[in-house]
Amino acid sequence: MIIASRKPFAEIKKSIELYENILVVGCGTCVAVCLAGGKKEVGLLASQLRMSFALDKKKIQISEETLERQCDHEFLETIREPLKEFDCLLSLACGAGVQFLAETYPGKKVFPGVNTSFIGVAEAAGLWTERCRACGDCLLAITGGICPRTLCVKGLNNGPCGGMIDGKCEVDPERPCAWVSIYERLAEEGRVNQIEIMFPPTDFRFQTKPGRVTHRAYLRRYNAGSK
Amino acid sequence: MPDPSKFAQALGTDSFIVTCELDPPKGFVPSLLDRKIAVLKNKVQAVVVSDNPRARMLMAPVGFCRYLLDQGLELIMTLTCRDRNRLALQSDLLAAAGLGIQNILAVTGDYITWGDHPEGKPVYDLDSIQLIWAISQLNSNRDISGNVIEGTAPSFTIGSAVALTGNPVGPQVLKFRKKEKAGVHFFMSHPVFDLADVEEFFKQVVEIQTPLLASVCLLTEEQIRGYVLGNYPGLLIQDSLSDKFKSVHSTEFQPRMIEHTARLIETIKKDGRFRGVHLMLQGAEEQIGELI
Ligand code: SF4
Numbered sequence: 001m002i003i004a005s006r007k008p009f010a011e012i013k014k015s016i017e018l019y020e021n022i023l024v025v026g027c028g029t030c031v032a033v034c035l036a037g038g039k040k041e042v043g044l045l046a047s048q049l050r051m052s053f054a055l056d057k058k059k060i061q062i063s064e065e066t067l068e069r070q071c072d073h074e075f076l077e078t079i080r081e082p083l084k085e086f087d088c089l090l091s092l093a094c095g096a097g098v099q100f101l102a103e104t105y106p107g108k109k110v111f112p113g114v115n116t117s118f119i120g121v122a123e124a125a126g127l128w129t130e131r132c133r134a135c136g137d138c139l140l141a142i143t144g145g146i147c148p149r150t151l152c153v154k155g156l157n158n159g160p161c162g163g164m165i166d167g168k169c170e171v172d173p174e175r176p177c178a179w180v181s182i183y184e185r186l187a188e189e190g191r192v193n194q195i196e197i198m199f200p201p202t203d204f205r206f207q208t209k210p211g212r213v214t215h216r217a218y219l220r221r222y223n224a225g226s227k
Numbered sequence: 228m229p230d231p232s233k234f235a236q237a238l239g240t241d242s243f244i245v246t247c248e249l250d251p252p253k254g255f256v257p258s259l260l261d262r263k264i265a266v267l268k269n270k271v272q273a274v275v276v277s278d279n280p281r282a283r284m285l286m287a288p289v290g291f292c293r294y295l296l297d298q299g300l301e302l303i304m305t306l307t308c309r310d311r312n313r314l315a316l317q318s319d320l321l322a323a324a325g326l327g328i329q330n331i332l333a334v335t336g337d338y339i340t341w342g343d344h345p346e347g348k349p350v351y352d353l354d355s356i357q358l359i360w361a362i363s364q365l366n367s368n369r370d371i372s373g374n375v376i377e378g379t380a381p382s383f384t385i386g387s388a389v390a391l392t393g394n395p396v397g398p399q400v401l402k403f404r405k406k407e408k409a410g411v412h413f414f415m416s417h418p419v420f421d422l423a424d425v426e427e428f429f430k431q432v433v434e435i436q437t438p439l440l441a442s443v444c445l446l447t448e449e450q451i452r453g454y455v456l457g458n459y460p461g462l463l464i465q466d467s468l469s470d471k472f473k474s475v476h477s478t479e480f481q482p483r484m485i486e487h488t489a490r491l492i493e494t495i496k497k498d499g500r501f502r503g504v505h506l507m508l509q510g511a512e513e514q515i516g517e518l519i
């Protein structure tokens with residue numbers, strides 16, 4: 001899932017203080033799970049903003065709404081009517097959600113309330129760690145299910161750099177070197193030969209921005225993505 | 228094809244080779260380093276020109292190499308994967324060939340946050356193995372996309388690094404083998420401080436076909452006193468060594484370290500597994516005469 005964390009309160013407050021009628025829009029999917037922008041966080045931030053603006057003696061109306069997802073037309077449409085009374089939307093969705101909200105409601109001032117960090121996993125309670133850079137050409141079949149493009153800080157394709165010390169990464173002695181993890185996993189599985197030949201340079205065309213994927217079945221049936 | 232470089236010829240003989248690292252100036256004027264250059268000229272088979280070492284922005288190696296060539300030095304130009312994508316790496320190699328630089332040390336490069344522009348974007352479009360392969364391709368008049376390169380192929384002598392003291396050693400041996408397959412002609416190790424530290428590697432790599440130079444680093448007082456595992460990229464200083472030097476008074480530090488390092492060089496010379504030493508003197512290049 002997508003991991004995000006809330007922006008500093010002062011930054012959020014400053015970005016919206018020119019407006020009078022603000023809707024804090026949460027997202028019930030990834031950012032809810034990582035406790036950055038779900039219903040609960042929307043409530044907390046809205047109260048914090050209300051109190052803070054009240055102390056400043058500013059008359060700013062703060063309302064709350066949390067959608068199931070902000071990256072989907074279906075859910076964004078559900079607030080079309082109520083949205084009319086707001087001049088500013090503060091979205092706690094990931095960067096994609098914020099943009100889709102802005103795109104769906106031109107004319108509304110939209111601001112982000114979180115910093116979107118990465119695609120990751122819930123490694124332990126309250127700890128999320130990155131696993132995938134969405135490179136568009138997954139090589140996990142070769143690297144034993146461990147991604148060097150993400151877990152190696154240099155994104156190396158062909159084994160550890162010389163900076164690895166005692167199995168740890170050159171850049172962070174607390175973190176295992178991705179290539180040591182890959183090697184050991186493959187050795188255990190008797191598959192080291194998979195990484196003995198040179199992996200060719202990455203084809204960055206798979207990462208040309210902005211990415212676009214059309215599901216083939218939909219392309220046939222509804223002509224989706226043809227525009 | 229042009230003649231192999233003087234350094235390549237030396238690799239083919241039995242003589243014990245000495246190379247020394249030299250950082251380009253942090254400045255516009257290469258002559259800032261004239262004194263060091265004059266000392267090194269008569270002491271080493273080749274000067275290894277570093278490429279933004281530890282991610283510190285210095286004069287581009289290809290430019291500094293041009294200056295050194297004019298002074299008649301034999302050069303090994305370092306090229307790291309950190310700062311250039313595949314176009315820039317290859318075009319720097321064409322420039323190097325055009326200037327007559329024949330020896331290249333292809334390395335990954337210390338991560339950008341070690342240096343003086345920690346906010347910058349690290350590149351690593353190719354890794355060191357792919358870079359070795361790219362240079363081999365250029366040697367046969369092709370770029371890595373398969374396009375023909377006009378003119379006489381450069382006959383680069385290709386070097387790379389090997390972490391002999393890497394632990395665990397398995398992944399480093401894997402990388403070493405891959406570099407051999409990619410077409411490397413010689414290796415320079417990461418700094419070795421005690422030959423006991425390389426034994427694990429040599430258990431797995433019993434016979435080395437490719438010439439290997441052991442790197443010897445003249446440690447600074449700051450490195451000894453401030454060392455904690457992981458605070459210098461790729462540097463593994465055992466407690467036994469730092470304990471020996473921690474109590475040495477500042478005024479005595481460098482002479483004692485030079486003495487110690489000179490003994491290490493002698494041991495490496497006698498060891499038989501190394502074709503030479505590569506010296507990393509970290510600013511003390513003018514003292515090279517006290518080491519060899
Ligand atoms: S190789 Fe890594 S970055 Fe690319 S898709 Fe697979 S997990 Fe993601």
Ligand code: SF4
Pocket residue numbers: 151152153154155156159160161162163164165168169170171176177178179180
């Ligand atoms: S130590 Fe390992 S994980 Fe860290 S940069 Fe080097 S190869 Fe990548």
